[in-house]
Amino acid sequence: MVMALPWLVHYVTESEYRDHYKRIYSRGTIHAFDGIRIYFQSRRFEHAFYEGQGKNRFSPIRAQRIDWIKATLEHPAADLYQGWDKKNKVYVSHRRVSVVYEDFVVVVELGLKSGSNLKGNFITCYQAENSINKIRTSPIWNRNICTAMLKGRNGR
Numbered sequence: 584m585v586m587a588l589p590w591l592v593h594y595v596t597e598s599e600y601r602d603h604y605k606r607i608y609s610r611g612t613i614h615a616f617d618g619i620r621i622y623f624q625s626r627r628f629e630h631a632f633y634e635g636q637g638k639n640r641f642s643p644i645r646a647q648r649i650d651w652i653k654a655t656l657e658h659p660a661a662d663l664y665q666g667w668d669k670k671n672k673v674y675v676s677h678r679r680v681s682v683v684y685e686d687f688v689v690v691v692e693l694g695l696k697s698g699s700n701l702k703g704n705f706i707t708c709y710q711a712e713n714s715i716n717k718i719r720t721s722p723i724w725n726r727n728i729c730t731a732m733l734k735g736r737n738g739r
Contacts, residue, residue: 588684589654591647600646604628607653608705615681616659617726621691621703630707645709651687652708658683663724666690674722676729679703686715695733701726 594600607613608623615621629638632646655661658681666678681689688711691703711718 589648589651592649593647597641597643597646600632600643600649601628603649604632607650613653613656615656615691615703616661619693619701619703620696621656621705623705627705627707631705631709648687648708648710651684652689652705655681655683655687655689655708656691662719664718664721665724666692667721676724676732678706679724679729680718680721682711682715682718686711688715688718693729693733695730699730699734701730701733 592600592603594603604623605625609625611623613621613623631652632642632649634640634642634645661681661683664680664682665674665676666680667673668675668678677693679691679693681691687708689708690706692706693701693703696702
């Protein structure tokens with residue numbers, strides 16, 4: 584099913600995009616469609632909206648999709664996949680890759696709050712035009728598997 588795309592955000596300066604990110608994400612309260620609270624650290628702005636060798640160049644094209652993050656996380660029809668651990672070359676259930684709009688992906692890393700409740704930390708977002716086919720063939724993310732793995736890793 585094709586989803587209507589969220590609006591692009593058009594600011595003149597990087598500072599305006601940074602302020603938007605802080606206001607909506609870092610200071611805001613975002614919950615994924617399944618109730619998982621997602622936290623946004625200010626330092627993740629660079630990872631999401633910079634490009635080039637060493638992520639050294641602000642990308643207005645990437646930043647225009649800033650509101651797609653929230654829309655993707657909150658969308659009940661998001662496709663959810665396990666994330667890839669580059670270091671160990673394996674899929675991991677505590678990383679969740681959400682896809683709704685075209686090849687735009689949002690990556691969060693999950694952990695446990697008190698009890699069995701999941702919480703997420705925003706890692707990045709990007710247009711995955713070169714890797715969307717690989718992402719779409721990744722293992723499907725499963726909440727129960729993720730929770731069990733995190734409980735086992737934390738000795739609970």
